Amino acid sequence: MIVLAIDAGTTGVTALVVTENGQIISKGYEEFAQHFPEPGWVEHNPEDIWQATLSACATALRGTTQTPSCVGLTNQRETAVLWDRRTLAAPRRAIVWQDRRTAALCGRLREAGHEPRVSELTGLRLDPYFTATKLTWLAENDPRVWEGVESGNVAIGTVDSYLIARLTAGARHVTDPSNASRTLLYGLASGTWEPELCELFGVPEEALPEIVPNYGPIGRTEPSAFLGLDVPISGVAGDQQAALFGQTCFDVGDVKCTYGTGSFVLTNLGGEIVRSESGLLTTVAWQTPSGERTFALEGSIFVTGAAVQWLRDGLGVIGTAPESEAVARTVPDSGGVVFVPALTGLGAPHWDPQARGLITGITRGTTRAHLVRATLEAIAFEVRDVVESMTGGLGSNGDGPVLRADGGASANDLLMQVQADQLGAAVERPAIQETTALGAAFLAGLGAGVWGSRTELRKTWHLDRRFEPGERDDAAYERWRAAVRLATHGA
Numbered sequence: 001m002i003v004l005a006i007d008a009g010t011t012g013v014t015a016l017v018v019t020e021n022g023q024i025i026s027k028g029y030e031e032f033a034q035h036f037p038e039p040g041w042v043e044h045n046p047e048d049i050w051q052a053t054l055s056a057c058a059t060a061l062r063g064t065t066q067t068p069s070c071v072g073l074t075n076q077r078e079t080a081v082l083w084d085r086r087t088l089a090a091p092r093r094a095i096v097w098q099d100r101r102t103a104a105l106c107g108r109l110r111e112a113g114h115e116p117r118v119s120e121l122t123g124l125r126l127d128p129y130f131t132a133t134k135l136t137w138l139a140e141n142d143p144r145v146w147e148g149v150e151s152g153n154v155a156i157g158t159v160d161s162y163l164i165a166r167l168t169a170g171a172r173h174v175t176d177p178s179n180a181s182r183t184l185l186y187g188l189a190s191g192t193w194e195p196e197l198c199e200l201f202g203v204p205e206e207a208l209p210e211i212v213p214n215y216g217p218i219g220r221t222e223p224s225a226f227l228g229l230d231v232p233i234s235g236v237a238g239d240q241q242a243a244l245f246g247q248t249c250f251d252v253g254d255v256k257c258t259y260g261t262g263s264f265v266l267t268n269l270g271g272e273i274v275r276s277e278s279g280l281l282t283t284v285a286w287q288t289p290s291g292e293r294t295f296a297l298e299g300s301i302f303v304t305g306a307a308v309q310w311l312r313d314g315l316g317v318i319g320t321a322p323e324s325e326a327v328a329r330t331v332p333d334s335g336g337v338v339f340v341p342a343l344t345g346l347g348a349p350h351w352d353p354q355a356r357g358l359i360t361g362i363t364r365g366t367t368r369a370h371l372v373r374a375t376l377e378a379i380a381f382e383v384r385d386v387v388e389s390m391t392g393g394l395g396s397n398g399d400g401p402v403l404r405a406d407g408g409a410s411a412n413d414l415l416m417q418v419q420a421d422q423l424g425a426a427v428e429r430p431a432i433q434e435t436t437a438l439g440a441a442f443l444a445g446l447g448a449g450v451w452g453s454r455t456e457l458r459k460t461w462h463l464d465r466r467f468e469p470g471e472r473d474d475a476a477y478e479r480w481r482a483a484v485r486l487a488t489h490g491a
Contacts (some may be wrong), residue, residue, distance in 0.1 A: 001450050004068035004231075005441035006053060008075040008159050008461045009239065010096065010261045013052040015060035016434060017068070018441040024432060026063020028056035035093060040100040040344070041219060046081050046090035048158065050166050058227060071167070072235035072444025074242035074436050075159040077182045080134040082145060083162055085155050088170055091145045093355040094159070095134040098261075098302065098344050102133035103353040108144050110134075114200060121197060123181070123188045123273065123282030126211070128345075128353055131158060131302065132184035132201040139202050149207050156207045158183070167233060169222035175209040177293060178241035186211075188273050188282060191293065196305035205208040212299065214433025215447030216239075216289040235443025239436045240264040243283045244296060246439030247404045247430065248461045250454050255390070255401045256437065257383055262347070263304040265386045268402070269295040278389035279349030286443070298385030299348040304379040305409045307341035312377055317368040325412045328373035335370040336361040338479050339378045340487040349389040350488060358487040361479070381480040384422045392483060403427045411464075420467040422477065431462040 002025070007014040012031035016024050030052035035043040061068075069236050078097035083090045095101070106126040109115065115126045124130055139146045148154035155165065161175045180186040180193070185203060187194040191211075198205045212218055213426045219233040226273065237245065240258060244266045247256040252270040257263055265287070271283055273295055285296040308321050318324055340346075345353035359371070387403070409415060420427040432438055445451045 001069040002066050003070055003072060003441040003445045003450055004057065005072045005437040006057065006074070006163070007167040007345050007437035007440060008049055008073070008163055010054060010076045010098070011047065013056040014434065014437050015053075015056035015156075016437045016441060017060050017064050017443075018438065020170045022432070022438070022457070024434065026060045028061075030055040034164070038055050038101070042099040043093035044079065044096055045093050046083060046162055047138070050163065053163060054227065056300065061227065068229070068231050069450055070232045070444045070448035072208065072440035072442075073160055073163060073233065074237050074239050074440035075163065075179070077158060077179055077238040077240070078129055078131050078137070079159050081157055081159055081162040082138070082149065083165060084148070085153060085170065085173070088165055089405070091148060091154060092142060093367060095137070096307025097129055099134065100128045100345055100353050101130040102137050105133050105136060106353070118197070118200070121187050121189075121194055122184050124184055124352060125281070127351060128304075129347065130182060130184045132197065132203060135203050136201045140384045150204060152206065152407050153208070156203065157209050160238070161209045164219055164233060164236070167221045167226050168219045169225040170218035171222065173209045174212045174218060176214045177211060177284040177287045178214060178238040179236075180211050181457070184237060188295075213289045213291070214286040215443040217447070218352065230363040232448055233444070234447030235440055235445070237286060237439060237443055240266055240298065241283070241296065242439030242443070243406055243436040244268065244285055244439070245442055246435035246437070246452070247289060247406060248458045249404065250458070253401060254404070255387070256404040259304055259379065259405060259407035259415075261304075263301040263379065263383055263407070265299040265301075265383060265390060266296045267390055269297055271295070276389070279351055280389055281348065281387070289447075292338070297390055299390060301382045301386060302345060302347040303341040303343045304382060306343065307339070307375050307378065307456065308409065310341070310343060311372060313443075322411070324372050324376060325414045328376050328414055331367070331369045331373055333473070334374040334377055334476070335366060335474050336363070336479070337366055337370045337374040338483040339371065340471060340480075340483045341375065341376040341378055346484070346488065348386050350484065352488045355488045358483055360483050376412065377418060377476065378480070379415060380408065380419045380422045381477055383419060384477065387423055401425060405429050406433050416465075416467045416468070420469040421472050424469050424472055426469065427467040429464045429467070431464040433464075
């Protein structure tokens with residue numbers, strides 16, 4: 001039996017065909033356009049995401065003669081998507097999780113005293129990152145579209161809901177708890193949409209999707225809509241929770257970091273809702289068909305891999321992202337250069353949407369290699385900020401946990417070693433680094449009976465390399481902290 005996994009990310013869609021032993025036998029990938037209509041705004045055309053999904057899946061399926069036994073889906077989270085319930089056409093572009101247009105709206109709600117109650121109910125904070133304020137903005141600024149929402153003709157969802165609607169030709173309007181818990185509309189304690197929050201943000205509850213468990217019978221693909229396939233959709237999760245599952249972080253205290261466009265550190269909390277006092281988020285990791293929920297503590301860092309892309313596309317100092325390692329290795333350190341990549345504000349644990357990128361310590365002797373190395377160091381520093389907040393919040397004895405790393409930038413050996421040094425803890429990189437899509441495959445396979453238990457899934461995880469911590473450059477970290485203060489207070 002094989003599983004088709006769809007990973008609808010921020011810049012493209014990856015499709016994997018995964019075997020019963022957890023191996024990837026074929027892969028497809030298709031990028032889609034990014035739209036930046038104003039500074040700080042980021043939008044996607046939902047139709048582009050759907051066409052990229054079809055293309056990536058068609059490519060992956062050409063690598064096998066078998067028909068998938070089931071489909072699993074994972075997605076960029078928090079992005080607000082609207083579509084016509086009948087035609088499935090999107091009346092406007094989606095507002096992406098990176099979009100900062102609602103910063104003033106968040107400030108308005110904060111000043112009105114709503115943040116403590118919102119945080120109590122959701123485990124989140126008032127930040128443009130999350131879905132609800134994007135919907136409030138649409139209600140205030142796009143009345144034509146919002147009229148469709150209020151009339152019941154237009155559906156609201158995140159990317160998972162939209163793609164499931166397309167896969168099922170409109171038969172299903174659903175989401176899962178991992179995605180729902182990122183919207184500011186879902187109650188952590190209640191496990192449902194909160195009427196109080198829907199009223200606060202002006203979102204009609206009837207326009208929202210039904211919340212279903214992360215694995216089990218979710219829907220069936222419609223052959224006329226999806227490559228001639230009639231197979232169950234049996235697993236879905238937001239990308240970071242899917243990566244936690246794909247890394248088989250099933251025990252309380254297991255920690256993973258996905259190094260993608262941004263970086264996201266999650267630790268398994270088990271069945272307990274733990275509140276962070278240090279800028280971290282409490283979120284649902286997954287929910288079983290029986291209703292049992294596992295929670296996670298998350299540190300969301302907005303710009304890490306995107307900073308390397310900026311070096312490539314914005315400055316032209318490297319030709320490809322992988323080249324960053326070779327260039328950075330030509331110097332022993334950053335030469336005192338510090339880069340704070342607050343290109344879309346700062347996420348955890350600082351949470352400053354007004355912060356802007358900053359480079360300090362430049363001298364006549366500074367070269368592109370120093371800047372590239374400073375960029376890799378910045379990623380490691382950002383993750384250290386989060387992990388130290390996280391371990392403190394979990395009552396750790398101060399020993400850093402083993403960090404399981406995945407995502408595109410985890411292939412950078414220099415970054416992984418600097419990360420281990422900065423954490424004072426080992427970093428483990430799995431043999432399969434596509435753990436987000438793998439998590440979607442695992443969830444779908446559990447839901448469809450390809451695998452019978454999490455114990456079976458653990459056996460598919462294999463170590464590629466373990467990076468042991470060496471000497472830690474705390475002076476460089478202190479320079480980083482000083483630069484962050486400048487980036488936030490000077491913004």
